[in-house]
Every structure is written in structure tokens, then in C-alpha cells.
Amino acid sequence: MEVREKARQVRESVLALKEEIGKAIVGHQAIVEGILVCLFCGGHALLEGVPGLGKTTLIKCLGQVLDLVTSRIQFTPDLMPADIVGTNVLIREDMRAEAGASDAQDRRIVRFQKGPVFANIVLADEINRATPKTQSALLEAMQEQTVTAGGTTYALDAPFIVLATQNPIEMEGTYPLPEAQLDRFFFKLALDYPSPEEISRIVDRTTTGLFPSLGRIMGAGEVAEIKALVREVPVASHVKDYAIRLALATRPGTPLATEMVGRYVRYGASPRGPQSIVLAAKAKALFDGRMNAGFADVRDAARPALRHRILLNFEGEAEGITAERIVEDVLLKVPEVPGEASRSPDDARGAPRDS
Amino acid sequence: MRDPYEAFRGHVGKLTSLARLDLLLRGAVRGLFFGLLSGAIAAAALGTVRLPLGALPAAGIFAGAGMTAGAAASLLRRVDARRLLIQADRTLGSHDLASTALELAASPSQGVFSRPVVEDAARLLAGVAPRRLLGKLRLPLLPFLPLLAAAVVLAALFPFDLRILLASLRHQDSGLVLIGEDLQGYGRRMEETARARGLGRSLALSQELQQLGRELADSSIQQDDALDRLAQLERRLAREFDLQATGPTDGGSAGSRKGAASGEGSAAGTGTGAGRDIGPGRTSSQELKDLEDSLRKLREAMEKASGTDKTAGGSEDSQSPKATEPPATQPPRDGSRSPSPSADAAGHGPDSGAAEGFAGEQGGTGREGESELGAGQGNQPSSAAGTVPAPEKKGPPSEIAGGNPEDPLSPVPSATAEGDAAKMLVRSLPDWSGSRLPDAQVLRDYAQQAESALSKDEVPPKLREFVKNYFMNIGLGPGEE
Numbered sequence: 001m002e003v004r005e006k007a008r009q010v011r012e013s014v015l016a017l018k019e020e021i022g023k024a025i026v027g028h029q030a031i032v033e034g035i036l037v038c039l040f041c042g043g044h045a046l047l048e049g050v051p052g053l054g055k056t057t058l059i060k061c062l063g064q065v066l067d068l069v070t071s072r073i074q075f076t077p078d079l080m081p082a083d084i085v086g087t088n089v090l091i092r093e094d095m096r097a098e099a100g101a102s103d104a105q106d107r108r109i110v111r112f113q114k115g116p117v118f119a120n121i122v123l124a125d126e127i128n129r130a131t132p133k134t135q136s137a138l139l140e141a142m143q144e145q146t147v148t149a150g151g152t153t154y155a156l157d158a159p160f161i162v163l164a165t166q167n168p169i170e171m172e173g174t175y176p177l178p179e180a181q182l183d184r185f186f187f188k189l190a191l192d193y194p195s196p197e198e199i200s201r202i203v204d205r206t207t208t209g210l211f212p213s214l215g216r217i218m219g220a221g222e223v224a225e226i227k228a229l230v231r232e233v234p235v236a237s238h239v240k241d242y243a244i245r246l247a248l249a250t251r252p253g254t255p256l257a258t259e260m261v262g263r264y265v266r267y268g269a270s271p272r273g274p275q276s277i278v279l280a281a282k283a284k285a286l287f288d289g290r291m292n293a294g295f296a297d298v299r300d301a302a303r304p305a306l307r308h309r310i311l312l313n314f315e316g317e318a319e320g321i322t323a324e325r326i327v328e329d330v331l332l333k334v335p336e337v338p339g340e341a342s343r344s345p346d347d348a349r350g351a352p353r354d355s
Numbered sequence: 356m357r358d359p360y361e362a363f364r365g366h367v368g369k370l371t372s373l374a375r376l377d378l379l380l381r382g383a384v385r386g387l388f389f390g391l392l393s394g395a396i397a398a399a400a401l402g403t404v405r406l407p408l409g410a411l412p413a414a415g416i417f418a419g420a421g422m423t424a425g426a427a428a429s430l431l432r433r434v435d436a437r438r439l440l441i442q443a444d445r446t447l448g449s450h451d452l453a454s455t456a457l458e459l460a461a462s463p464s465q466g467v468f469s470r471p472v473v474e475d476a477a478r479l480l481a482g483v484a485p486r487r488l489l490g491k492l493r494l495p496l497l498p499f500l501p502l503l504a505a506a507v508v509l510a511a512l513f514p515f516d517l518r519i520l521l522a523s524l525r526h527q528d529s530g531l532v533l534i535g536e537d538l539q540g541y542g543r544r545m546e547e548t549a550r551a552r553g554l555g556r557s558l559a560l561s562q563e564l565q566q567l568g569r570e571l572a573d574s575s576i577q578q579d580d581a582l583d584r585l586a587q588l589e590r591r592l593a594r595e596f597d598l599q600a601t602g603p604t605d606g607g608s609a610g611s612r613k614g615a616a617s618g619e620g621s622a623a624g625t626g627t628g629a630g631r632d633i634g635p636g637r638t639s640s641q642e643l644k645d646l647e648d649s650l651r652k653l654r655e656a657m658e659k660a661s662g663t664d665k666t667a668g669g670s671e672d673s674q675s676p677k678a679t680e681p682p683a684t685q686p687p688r689d690g691s692r693s694p695s696p697s698a699d700a701a702g703h704g705p706d707s708g709a710a711e712g713f714a715g716e717q718g719g720t721g722r723e724g725e726s727e728l729g730a731g732q733g734n735q736p737s738s739a740a741g742t743v744p745a746p747e748k749k750g751p752p753s754e755i756a757g758g759n760p761e762d763p764l765s766p767v768p769s770a771t772a773e774g775d776a777a778k779m780l781v782r783s784l785p786d787w788s789g790s791r792l793p794d795a796q797v798l799r800d801y802a803q804q805a806e807s808a809l810s811k812d813e814v815p816p817k818l819r820e821f822v823k824n825y826f827m828n829i830g831l832g833p834g835e836e
Contacts, residue, residue: 003467232466234469238437238441238454285450288450291468291471291472293455294444294450294451295450337438337441
């Protein structure tokens, strides 16, 4: 099949996915697209939103339309790592049936009992309620897509995506995610309250017994193909350079750092930041039916890719500065091409230039 | 089907060529703007800064040079195709397709999407005029060019000396400043000539000219003083360089004033001109004459600028006291002939011939005679003939003679009679010591030449005796060695 046709099919598939999910999920198109970007880029998403916004439902829908194995882990303070990755258990087997012997003989063996992480889509609900030790149990699975238990490493089935949620309120008794774990999330997606019209539709769907059933759009094989195709999308060097400069601008002390970054940021984005931006830009371009990523794709990808990679300092937190504001400031101040004037606020919000 | 990579490169080539042309035009217009601006300034300054060309040709040359330089500078600038295509993508809203294709076209084996991207980019560029991609050609300085051209023409028609503006900014009399600067210019030219020819006294004169020019330019000298010093310099210059002028002279100049009572000086100088030993081979008479004329014009201009009616050797208004008084505040520095106030007055007196001869001989004895020009030789036409205008009307001797007895440096009235001439000699020892030669040497020469001059028939016997006494008084008689 010609590559142009493949790109067209990707666009149609993604549109179909969105449409199918949209049957069950009202609104949240950006969240759905973000999750799909993470899925096709091989990343993981951290969803942040108050309870009741449909996070869990969204992830279940995703599993249905993708025909993938989903699992849900409710993170609690007493959750243990073994509860996530699984554990070795001692099993006593009755050998009489097998051997046909008249003497009863038991055999005890140790068997690895797979945890809920062994799925294609893992919903780590309220991940910040578990202890850091438990949270870190996901690190290996997220990064290497393997699980090691009892000296044995188990590979996870592809595709593998962790969709973690956390509640920005009720912070008592929670354990903020460590930076290392945060950095492993490809995107951080913020769910906002639906509009009144969307709430009306939500109410209709959930109170009338007309909850739609979702059909399968694609399977693991198609997901793997799209993942491979995403990585083939070309990115011009100046576009890539823009992504790198955006990430560098979040680091205080660097020449590109904005004044706001220098004042309120303790740590900026790691190299995973520009990696995520460029890869997401490729996926976004392909979702849009284009075969190359541009500045606009980078800008769109920069917000969810950078916001959780910026650690504010005390002054920033004391003054109520958010990482989102820092990212917006960086997008505003860093020009697309070195030497050009900075962008206007309208441009920074994603409006195409000169068009 | 045409190779998409080739097609894309062709479109990029067209785009960069057009961009290069735009750059060239912008550079040329920018250069033309600054060239015209310079041309307008030059044209405006032509009144005093004398360029070898006229105002308009000079402005044209400036404009042409500016345009050429601007265009040449733009040719040195690199046209960045990537930036062009980034701009084109923004114009077309093509999500950086063309700029990405530029990189893919440079190395065609980049991934599965390389060829379709380049194809799409080539198709995109083919459907759009390069001018639309580059945007409308803007020549920001172009609207000012007609204004500048008009300014050039106006400046040529009504030249405005920028130094006037500078002088007014410094709260100075712009007219005097201009004259002072011109005077410095003349002095410098004269200094070059004097140095080239080894003329010591001329060198000193040139330096005095420059000094006076500087003082005028700095407004550190009063106008009256400046006028007086300028008149002195003018006369000394005339004495210094005998131009052998044969044209009509002013009345105060040397010349054989046969009609002494009328005082109308004739050019045929028969007076014994001191200081003419500068041979035609050493100095160009025309050159010196030009310089002398320039000085006279300067002085007149300065008089006009100062609003006074001062003249060096006389005035058109003979009724004014100054018309009969020598203009210099210093006594005659030498005994040279015609240009000195005494000679002027002598020209008006009844015994002008004697006075001239006497004056000339006196010049031979004065310190001015120390110069390399040497002692005067009688019956030589005066170089200063045209430099000091003579009064049209002649007053009686009693009006002319005089001087301020209280002030030893006051101008000595000219000799209208023998007695007055004697006064003049005693009180007119020169104070200027610009000569580089030792006194002992030149005095001896002067004495010899004075003796030689006294032997001529036209010198009245009484004056011969007087000159003899003079040299005796200064310790070197005509016959002494």
C-alpha cells in the first residue's frame, strides 16, 4: 500500500476512534486525542481532574473500541507493589490425576501470579493516593514495558499504555508523584468541567438507559502499525530545533530561559520533554492527514508534554504560579525561528500565522 | 513525469532568484536614498566646500555611488532558502510542508514520507506565484526619493553653507566664521607653496594668515582687530610678492604718481619697491595675484559681515577720518613702498614721487627687508598696487599727517611733506619678526641696497640724507660693513 494511502487510513481510523468514543464520552475531544497520541507514540498519560468527569469511563471506552485488554487499579495508601505487578505464589497441585497413581501425592510449586499491570490499557486510578513505593512499581512497566518479579522478567503485551488519574483536590493523605515517575508520562492531560450543553447530554445518556454500546475500530495490530508509521513522519530540523528550544527555555539558568522561568521554576524539562514534543507532533500531523510535522504541531504538543515536567520553586508555589502559565510564557517568548520576533499571545494560543 | 525533487528544486530556485532581485532592489533604493542624502548635503555645501564638480553632477555621482554600493552590499547577503520557505509556509498555511521538503530534497532517502512530502510541496509551490509567497515588494525609503531629489535641486539652486548652521549653533557670527575658515584655507595653501619653495617669510605670513583665520573661526578676535590685521596681512602680502602688476591700481598703491596733487595712483609704478627680489622663476605671479585677490575679497566680505566700512588703505568715503588714516594699528613694519599707509598718503601728497622713493628705500632698511625677498630695487612696479585702495579725495597735508603721539603704536600718517616723512621713519620700526635670517646679515644687505638706491637720481637729496641718518641711528650706516 502506498504510504500516502496509509496516512489517509490513519486519519480515517483516528477520526473513527474519536467518533466512536464520542458516543459514550461527551466532550473531552482534546483529552481523547491526547490519549490516542500517547497510545500511538508508545507513551503514557496522566489525567488530572476532579472526580466525576468521566476519566474511568473514557478509559473503558478506549479499551472497547481498540479491542484491547484493560485493567483498573485503584490506588490506595495500603496498596502494595505486588498488588500491581503480581507476585509469586505457592501452589499445591494434586498429582494423582496426572500420574494415575493410587497414592495421594501433592506437589507444591511457585507460580507467578500476574498483577493487573499485565494488560494493554492500565487505568491507575488516583495514583497519588498510593505510597511512592507502590507508585514506583509502575516505573519499569512504563519505561521498559517489562515486569520483574522473583528474578524473572516478564514482557508486557503491546500495546501497553498506563492511564493514570489524580485528583487535584483532597490532597490530604496523598503522595505526589515523584519526579522520575512524572517524567515517564508522555502527556499530562487536564480535564475540565464540561459545558452546560455537555452536562445535559451526559445526564441524558446516564439516566435513560440508552448508554450506547461501542464497536471495535481497530486492534492491537493496527495500533502497532500506526505506531511505526508515526515515527516515519519527517520533522524539519528547524521544527525540531524549535521543540528543543522550547524545552530548554523551561530550564532556569539557560540562555533561553524566560524571566518567568528564572524566577519561579526550580527544574525544567528533561530530555524526555523534547522527545515527547517531537513524537507527539508527528502523531498529530498524521492524525491530521499530513505527512510532516510543523511548528503548530509542536506548539500543540508542547503544553501537555511540558506542564508536568516543570517543577516550581517555593516562590512560584507561594505566588500561585502554575506550570501551565510557565509553558504559555515559554510559548509566547520563544520564537519559532531564532532571530525572529516573539509571538503574539494570539499566536501562542495556536492560531496559524499569516493565514 | 517530472521528478518531484527536480520540480521542487526548480520552484525553490525561482523563489530564491526573485528574493535575490528583491534584495537587490531594496539595497539599491536604500543606497540611492543615502546617496541622494549625501548628494543634497554636498550640493548644499558647495557654496564653500568647492567640489571639482557642480552641485547636480556631484549629487548625481553621490546617488549613483550610493545605489551601486547598496546593490553590491545586497549581493553579498545570502538568501536563505529555508527562511523563504518558512515564510511561504506561513503565507500558505501549509504547516511547514515546503520547508520540510527542502530538507528532504537535499537527501532524498529520508524515510517513507520523503517523496510524497516533496511531491506535495512541489505541487504547492507550482500553484502559487512566487511573488505571493515573498509578499509585496516593499521599498520603504522609496517615497522619500523624490523629496530628496527635490532637495538636491534646491540645494544646488540655493546653496546653504552648513557651517553657518554650525556657527549659529555655537552662537557665533557665521559670516566671520566662514571668512576665518576660508582664511585658514588660503593660509594652508600658501604655507604649502612657501614650504615647497623654501620661502621663510612667506611661510611666516601664511602662518599668520592661518592664525588669524583660526581666531576668526573661533570668534576669539574682535572684528575691528581682525579687519586691521587682515589689512596688514594684505599689504604685507602685496609687498612680499611683487606681482609686477601693470594694471590700474588704487591710489594708495605704489606707482609713480606724477600727478601727486591728484593722488590718483597710476599703475605704472616707478617707486622704489622694496622687497622685490623674488624672481619670476621662484614664484608664480599669477598664483600670488590670485591669493592676493582672494584676500581682498575676504576682507571686503568681512567688512560687509561686520557692518563697518573699514578699509585697509583707504575708503571710498574719503571724508571719513579713516579714509585718511592708515588702517593698521601697527606702524609700518617695513619701509616697503606703496601698500604702506605712508606710501598711500604719500601718493596723495604733492611730493608723492619723493615720498614713494623714500618709502621704498625705507623699506629697504626696515626689518621686513630681512626676508629672502631681499632689498628692493627701484623703479619696480608694485605688487600691492591693487590691494590698497586709495582715497578718491585727497586732503591737505595737515589732515593727513598726524598719528597719535600718545600711542607709539598708532598709525603713522603718511608723508605729505618731507617733515612728516621724517616722523614716520622714526616711529615705524617694525615689530614683526617673522624673518628667519639674523639681523646682522640682513641689515648689512639692506644697508648696501639702500645705499645703492640712494644713489639714484630720483631720490631727493634730503631724503638721501635722512636714510643715511636712519642707518646711522640703528648702528649700521650705509657705508659700514
